[in-house]
Amino acid sequence: MAIAVGKNVHGVVLQPREIIRPKVAVTATTSSQKNDVLKSAQRVISTHRKVLVALRDR
Secondary structure, three states: OOOOOOOEEOOEEOOOOOOOOOOOOOOOOOHHHHHHHHHHHHHHHHHOHHHHHHHHHO
């Protein structure tokens, strides 16, 4: 018999949250570099929106 450690959602036991720190610091000095970083972040968020919302709401 397994003891559930985390929250049970749809038959899957979620483990406790773990903070993952960034491995690389992003530095942008020019406005074009800042725009590139912003567009990349927006692309990641829009691509993985469902996963990010599910992680936020768990």
